[in-house]
Amino acid sequence: MGPAERRAARGTPVPGIGADLSGGPASGALALLAAGLPGMPGTVLGHGTGAGERLLAVTFNDLAGGSGGARDDDEMSRAGALAANPRLHHVVVTGAESTLPYVDLDGPLTDEPGPSLVSAARHRARLAAGSADHFTGYGAKQVLDAHPARLADLLMDRKRRHLVRPVAALAKADGSVMVPARVYAAARRLARTPYRAGLESLAERLLRRRLDDDGPGGAADASLAALTWGRPGPAARWLTGEALAEVSVRLQASTRRSEVGPGQRPGDFRARAALARHAADLRVLEQAAEIRSQRLHAPFLDNQVVRACRALPEALRVQPGARASILRSVLE
Structure with missing residues (x-):
């Protein structure tokens, strides 16, 4: 030794x-x-x-x-x-x-x-x-890595060709030919969703306890789940319905007084929060x-x-x- x-x-x-x-x-x-x-x-x-x-x-x-x-x-x-x-x-x-x-x-x-x-x-x-x-x-x-929500930012900048390689890699990892269409659709939907609407959707999801619809957990499912303004964290599964309802109410209140402007990009927002x-x-x-x-x-x-x-x-x-x-x- x-x-x-x-x-x-x-x-x-x-x-x-x-x-x-x-x-x-x-x-x-x-x-x-x-x-x-x-x-x-x-x-x-x-x-x-x-x-x-x-x-x-x-x-x-x-x-x-x-x-x-x-x-x-x-x-x-x-x-x-x-x-x-x-x-x-x-x-x-x-x-x-x-x-x-x-x-x-x-x-x-x-x-x-x-x-x-x-x-x-x-x-x-x-x-x-x-x-x-x-x-x-x-x-x-x-x-160093780009958050999956950055794909929506690229669509907002009309840089669709830059999505080809990352989406192809997800399709290869998942082994499904449907992955490119699903990822592109999710990125396009996020690019067209304002911040306030995105958080209101999250608040509704918490209120209805829709916490486990992220798929079986492969690379493609993880990227698809990340293509939102926000999503329930792992602790949400431990909370009671009453606690989730309280979080939902506070989340809706926060969207009304939020200073995030209409030009906020979802990928940049999610990457900052993760960091x-x-x-x-x-x-x-x-x-x-x-x-x-x-x-x-x-x-x-x-x-x-x-x-x-x-x-x-x-x-x-x-x-x-x-x-x-x-x-x-x-x-x-």
């Missing part, structure tokens, strides 16, 4: 700079960029062997979750290939029963609840194997999975990075593989 593994066993981060390495394009790009920082960013001089030479890259291998699948295998393979870089020291944290979702809900108190509370144990296990300054790709999807929710959950994650003497960095949620990504053309961001392509250009 090396110094990094011994410190992880004690729950103490290694001095220096580290990064997550899940095998996805975001974490891989961050790890390579951090490994190329001047001054050789690994552990600080005087701490352990090879000090100041390599960046500590941490991969969480969730064997206990039983998720598996070709995608997970591919990401693990990519993580291993990237870790072969001589500037990286690779540590694999294997998930056990103690890191399963919902296994540890009596952790530190947070300012508010959030999705990361469910998986706080696995976050702590991964971060405990990291460095004092640890980079994570948290937020890359929300910042805001994800950024807020990062604070919950930091509190729930806090490791003493460790600073967690999420560069993709930095204001300058967010502004730079918002300047990217929508027609580029909706294309399949856009995130990997953009990050590849950054590395080059």
Whole structure:
């Protein structure tokens, strides 16, 4: 067991700079960029062997979750290939029963609840194997990828040809020839629906408890469900009819005093809301999975990075593989 593994066993981060390495394009790009920082960013001089030479890259291998699948295998393979870089020291944290979702809900108190509370144990296990300054790709999807509602924005700009590749990718993933027509119709309907009418429709949906009409859950169904001004969240299924009615009334009242103008674009609106929710959950994650003497960095949620990504053309961001392509250009 090396110094990094011994410190992880004690729950103490290694001095220096580290990064997550899940095998996805975001974490891989961050790890390579951090490994190329001047001054050789690994552990600080005087701490352990090879000090100041390599960046500590941490991969969480969730064997206990039983998720598996070709995608997970591919990401693990990519993580291993990237870790072969001589500037990286690779540590694999294997998930056990103690890191399963919902296994540890009596952790530190947070300012508010959030999705990361469910998986706080696995976050702590991964971060405990990291460095004092640890980079994570948290937020890359929300910042770089286009929200499915952006398809409606493209229709509003009369850029129909840019819908061809993303819709074809959805059809291939779903295996149905009906997907292109369904997605185009939903995007067209959203492009023609004003903000106020969209939220009034959502309020009516909550009032009538129509919460489970999003399809079986494939990629196409998820995109179709997202092609609206708003939709019920997962917590709506836990609420009583009386609570849903109260939410519906408040939602209708909010549309009357809303400052959203007639020129508001649905894709831009939904993307901003998704990013805001994800950024807020990062604070919950930091509190729930806090490791003493460790600073967690999420560069993709930095204001300058967010502004730079918002300047990217929508027609580029909706294309399949856009995130990997953009990050590849950054590395080059």
